[in-house]
Amino acid sequence: MSALPAAPAVPVALSAMSPSRVVAETGRKGAVVRGRASGPAAASGHRKDAVCSPNTHVANITRGRARSACEALRRAPASRVAYDQSAMLKLLRPAVTRILTPLGRVLVSRGIGPNAVTAAGTLGTAAAALFFYPRGQLFAGTMVITFFVLADLLDGVMARMTGEGSTWGAFLDSTLDRVGDAAIFSGLVLWFIVSEERVLAGVALFCLVSGALVSYVKARAEGLGLTCDVGLAERPERLVVGLVATGLSGLGVPYILPAGLWLLAAASAVTVGQRLLHVHRQTSSVPPRTLRRPGEP
Numbered sequence: 001m002s003a004l005p006a007a008p009a010v011p012v013a014l015s016a017m018s019p020s021r022v023v024a025e026t027g028r029k030g031a032v033v034r035g036r037a038s039g040p041a042a043a044s045g046h047r048k049d050a051v052c053s054p055n056t057h058v059a060n061i062t063r064g065r066a067r068s069a070c071e072a073l074r075r076a077p078a079s080r081v082a083y084d085q086s087a088m089l090k091l092l093r094p095a096v097t098r099i100l101t102p103l104g105r106v107l108v109s110r111g112i113g114p115n116a117v118t119a120a121g122t123l124g125t126a127a128a129a130l131f132f133y134p135r136g137q138l139f140a141g142t143m144v145i146t147f148f149v150l151a152d153l154l155d156g157v158m159a160r161m162t163g164e165g166s167t168w169g170a171f172l173d174s175t176l177d178r179v180g181d182a183a184i185f186s187g188l189v190l191w192f193i194v195s196e197e198r199v200l201a202g203v204a205l206f207c208l209v210s211g212a213l214v215s216y217v218k219a220r221a222e223g224l225g226l227t228c229d230v231g232l233a234e235r236p237e238r239l240v241v242g243l244v245a246t247g248l249s250g251l252g253v254p255y256i257l258p259a260g261l262w263l264l265a266a267a268s269a270v271t272v273g274q275r276l277l278h279v280h281r282q283t284s285s286v287p288p289r290t291l292r293r294p295g296e297p
């Protein structure tokens with residue numbers, strides 16, 4: 001996930017930017033393309049920032065790659081490019097970062113690196129989900145999973161703090177997230193099978209698959225040099241809805257788990273649709289030869 005510009009991002013007359021004025025700001029995960037637009041957009045006093053290749057960390061942005069994504073955006077009609085359709089929980093990131101920073105410092109001072117935290121977080125999440133959930137220990141499982149899943153925020157904090165962020169770290173972080181998510185929803189599927197709740201087993205399976213699809217669409221789009229940082233239910237939203245519903249159900253709250261899972265299934269499906277549309281809008285206005293496949297110069 002990436003930090004968005006502090007002020008609300010608004011559509012900007014990107015076509016008014018000259019490539020030389022497009023600057024890929026790095027140093028945080030999202031690269032923000034900043035330009036001075038002229039015309040009505042400038043007169044309105046709106047910020048002239050557009051998130052460009054937002055899921056790409058500085059370590060894995062080459063200037064050419066950033067430029068290719070920016071070019072794609074630049075060619076798209078401004079009115080058809082949505083810049084800020086992202087989910088709301090990322091607004092909590094600065095506060096969460098402040099809270100986790102002291103812990104990150106302690107770990108770093110003991111020689112623990114971000115990749116170790118990424119791996120430990122995934123191992124803990126997967127083990128807890130596959131141990132507690134199939135036994136119906138939904139509250140205990142949720143508490144342990146919540147503890148480990150927060151490592152996904154801590155690793156990024158540590159990477160930024162130490163300047164040890166790496167392309168491998170970014171890749172590992174995203175890949176292991178898929179393992180953790182799959183374990184959480186597989187644990188629930190197994191529990192529903194054991195308790196003969198076939199419909200809910202199907203809904204949990206749908207959440208697993210659609211959540212993975214949400215992430216895949218974004219990764220594939222970004223691999224092609226496009227942007228896809230949009231959607232109602234990004235990973236933090238999916239986790240909060242899934243874990244709160246499961247945890248409360250474990251405490252005996254009736255109907256909360258089916259309600260949460262159905263909500264999550266619908267929100268994930270909508271998010272896949274939003275992302276497909278976002279990518280389609282970009283591709284329909286970009287000549288095919290400007291799209292790069294990974295590995296192509």
Ligand SMILES: CCCCCCCC/C=C\CCCCCCCC(=O)OC[C@H](COP(=O)(O)OP(=O)(O)OC[C@H]1O[C@@H](n2ccc(N)nc2=O)[C@H](O)[C@@H]1O)OC(=O)CCCCCCC/C=C\CCCCCCCC
Nearest residue numbers: 001057089090114115152155156159165166169170243247
């Ligand atoms: C009764 C109602 C109770 C309600 C309780 C609600 C509680 C909610 C509590 C907390 C919510 C916190 C949400 C925080 C959201 C923050 C938003 C955000 O942006 O999150 C993103 C994170 C991490 O994403 P990512 O991994 O992409 O970013 P990083 O910063 O980690 O990495 C960035 C770059 O760093 C580099 N790097 C990283 C790692 C590495 N090894 N090397 C590297 O180089 C690399 O370049 C990276 O690209 O997203 C998450 O997905 C984590 C979300 C956690 C959600 C918590 C869910 C828990 C919620 C509730 C559980 C409560 C259950 C209660 C039950 C009942 C109680 C009575």
Ligand SMILES: O=P([O-])([O-])O[C@@H]1[C@@H](O)[C@H](O)[C@@H](O)[C@H](O)[C@@H]1O
Nearest residue numbers: 001055174177214215218234235
């Ligand atoms: O696409 P999505 O699943 O909502 O969210 C994604 C996370 O799940 C992934 O682990 C992270 O590294 C990506 O940056 C992205 O934000």
Ligand SMILES: [Mg+2]
Nearest residue numbers: 152153156173
């Ligand atoms: Mg992380």
